[in-house]
Amino acid sequence: MEWLQQLVNGISLGSIYALIALGYTMVYGIIKLINFAHGDVFMLGAFIGFYAIARWDLGFFPALIISMLLCAIIGVIIERVAYKRLRNATRIAALITAIGVSLLIEYTVIFFRGASPEAYPEVLPNTSISILGASISSQSIMILAVTIVLMILLQFIVHKTKIGKAMRAVSHDADAARLMGINVDNTISATFAIGSALAGAAGVIFGVYYTRIEPLMGVLPGLKAFVAAVLGGIGSIPGAMVGGLVLGVVETIVSALGYSLWRDAAAFVILILILILKPSGIFGKNAREKV
Amino acid sequence: MKKSKAFWGFLVLALVIYAVVQGMISGGILDLYYQNILIQMCINIMLAVSLHIVIGVTGQFSIGHAGFMAVGAYISAIATMKLGLSLPVAIIMGAVISALAGLLVGIPSLRLKGDYLAIATLGFAEIIRIIFLNVDYVGGAAGMVVTNMTTWTYAFVGVVITILVIANFTNSRHGRGCISIREDEIASDAMGINTTYYKVVAFTIGSFFAGVAGAIYAHNFFIIQPTTFNFLKSFDILIYVVLGGLGSLSGATIAAIFLTIVSAYLANFPETRMIIYSLVLIIVMLYRPTGLMGTKEITSLFKFGKKGGSKV
Numbered sequence: 001m002e003w004l005q006q007l008v009n010g011i012s013l014g015s016i017y018a019l020i021a022l023g024y025t026m027v028y029g030i031i032k033l034i035n036f037a038h039g040d041v042f043m044l045g046a047f048i049g050f051y052a053i054a055r056w057d058l059g060f061f062p063a064l065i066i067s068m069l070l071c072a073i074i075g076v077i078i079e080r081v082a083y084k085r086l087r088n089a090t091r092i093a094a095l096i097t098a099i100g101v102s103l104l105i106e107y108t109v110i111f112f113r114g115a116s117p118e119a120y121p122e123v124l125p126n127t128s129i130s131i132l133g134a135s136i137s138s139q140s141i142m143i144l145a146v147t148i149v150l151m152i153l154l155q156f157i158v159h160k161t162k163i164g165k166a167m168r169a170v171s172h173d174a175d176a177a178r179l180m181g182i183n184v185d186n187t188i189s190a191t192f193a194i195g196s197a198l199a200g201a202a203g204v205i206f207g208v209y210y211t212r213i214e215p216l217m218g219v220l221p222g223l224k225a226f227v228a229a230v231l232g233g234i235g236s237i238p239g240a241m242v243g244g245l246v247l248g249v250v251e252t253i254v255s256a257l258g259y260s261l262w263r264d265a266a267a268f269v270i271l272i273l274i275l276i277l278k279p280s281g282i283f284g285k286n287a288r289e290k291v
Numbered sequence: 292m293k294k295s296k297a298f299w300g301f302l303v304l305a306l307v308i309y310a311v312v313q314g315m316i317s318g319g320i321l322d323l324y325y326q327n328i329l330i331q332m333c334i335n336i337m338l339a340v341s342l343h344i345v346i347g348v349t350g351q352f353s354i355g356h357a358g359f360m361a362v363g364a365y366i367s368a369i370a371t372m373k374l375g376l377s378l379p380v381a382i383i384m385g386a387v388i389s390a391l392a393g394l395l396v397g398i399p400s401l402r403l404k405g406d407y408l409a410i411a412t413l414g415f416a417e418i419i420r421i422i423f424l425n426v427d428y429v430g431g432a433a434g435m436v437v438t439n440m441t442t443w444t445y446a447f448v449g450v451v452i453t454i455l456v457i458a459n460f461t462n463s464r465h466g467r468g469c470i471s472i473r474e475d476e477i478a479s480d481a482m483g484i485n486t487t488y489y490k491v492v493a494f495t496i497g498s499f500f501a502g503v504a505g506a507i508y509a510h511n512f513f514i515i516q517p518t519t520f521n522f523l524k525s526f527d528i529l530i531y532v533v534l535g536g537l538g539s540l541s542g543a544t545i546a547a548i549f550l551t552i553v554s555a556y557l558a559n560f561p562e563t564r565m566i567i568y569s570l571v572l573i574i575v576m577l578y579r580p581t582g583l584m585g586t587k588e589i590t591s592l593f594k595f596g597k598k599g600g601s602k603v
Contacts, residue, residue, distance in 0.1 A: 034406050034409075082573060092405075093580040095409060096533050100569045100572035103526065104573065106565070107562050108566060111566060227410075262421065265417070265421040265422070268418050271410065272411055276402070279403065
């Protein structure tokens with residue numbers, strides 16, 4: 001029954017990837033920019049959650065909400081300051097700016113608090129529940145529940161609200177959307193806000209689950225989440241969820257087979273295979289779904 | 292005629308620089324610290340110029356250049372430390388294997404465009420790094436001990452050859468093919484240019500010289516570790532090219548020289564260095580997206596002045 005346990009671990013990891021991947025995929029869908037700074041928003045979310053829990057003695061849910069709110073604001077600031085001027089610039093210029101923003105966030109954090117890691121306080125009860133002979137920690141279940149709730153909320157926002165409709169319209173055709181009276185700038189900011197809030201949530205969940213956070217922690221999960229977004233078909237919201245889960249499970253299986261040092265390579269091998277064989281990703285066909 | 296004039300001019304300039312620096316080293320004016328900075332500068336110029344041919348000339352956005360540097364470094368280190376070969380042979384071995392790696396990576400990934408290509412090259416570079424991390428023959432994560440063999444002469448000869456080959460390539464028929472791909476891939480395809488072929492050629496040449504730089508780098512320090520060649524190193528190289536101007540060889544060279552000096556002064560404040568780097572990157576992209584020099588070369592600045600004068 002060890003396999004079931006590994007599967008649950010994989011799904012927990014995958015749901016974190018999926019939460020980050022959603023931000024990548026939404027931003028890419030709407031302005032065709034790989035927001036490299038997204039992984040660092042995830043890191044900031046983890047640190048905001050840490051300070052909320054450790055310094056202000058808040059519980060898990062208040063910390064989660066504070067982190068999501070602050071990350072949403074940070075996301076909008078990044079978009080307004082750095083990316084807004086680059087709407088009509090070349091793709092390379094936009095990509096380099098995104099890399100610059102990413103480095104700036106990382107090293108500003110290191111500058112102010114040092115590069116030392118921080119141990120996340122235990123805020124969720126950690127008991128093992130035995131299901132079908134596999135012992136599954138209550139934290140995994142909690143994380144999964146939070147992720148599912150956030151994803152349902154996102155689906156609701158994208159498909160049932162006015163701003164969601166605007167987001168879908170802008171991602172489909174920004175010029176036509178502008179002609180129809182949609183405020184494109186505000187819609188893009190809203191997309192950044194939602195994506196960054198999800199990254200913030202992922203940061204807090206990551207901290208609680210893995211208990212160790214550091215200023216450069218966002219880089220690798222950020223890249224892997226991007227892989228997940230490409231795997232699922234970039235621009236597609238269900239694709240990001242499925243891609244994240246698949247990636248998490250594959251990584252956990254590679255570790256479980258005893259190749260834990262090759263774990264990081266697995267993600268990039270998947271990326272290259274998918275880019276070469278089917279660049280549109282698993283859900284690439286339903287391009288109209290993208291946001 | 293004009294081209295060969297520039298060629299000899301460059302060669303004379305190179306000889307003069309070499310003679311002056313060598314004289315200062317022999318005369319004891321430059322101590323080991325400054326010599327090390329000079330070698331570092333040469334390595335960075337080679338890296339910048341070798342990435343320039345991929346990004347600046349051909350317009351293919353690669354952010355995995357450190358991977359090829361790693362191949363050159365490790366292969367040459369194996370050649371000298373394990374096989375007992377001499378340094379020049381090791382450098383050539385490292386460069387050739389690195390070019391082969393570039394060919395292997397380039398053929399599948401150069402079918403991709405823009406952002407996807409960038410991510411694919413990043414992925415390949417990370418895979419290369421993880422392979423070296425997991426091979427015990429080259430020391431794994433602990434790294435590999437390498438004797439210090441690089442001298443100023445090796446580094447400088449490397450730079451001169453790199454610049455000469457890449458400048459000549461850019462001015463050749465093949466180079467023009469690459470430039471046309473940068474300007475408009477569809478149009479150049481329609482004109483009968485084999486775009487895939489030229490992209491792969493440029494990428495392979497770029498990885499060859501990244502391998503040379505890696506080999507010289509490996510023998511400049513006493514140890515090489517896989518973490519040295521992570522994506523931050525790739526970004527470092529990218530910054531030289533972007534800051535200098537996408538498409539300007541002299542721009543990339545000047546940026547590499549300038550940033551090496553800056554980072555040498557900020558060596559004790561690595562965070563400040565990275566903050567300055569990233570701010571420079573953002574500001575340059577926001578206010579001057581073509582980089583400081585654009586696609587102009589430093590020589591064309593003088594020519595421009597002459598032409599303007601004659602017209603009036």
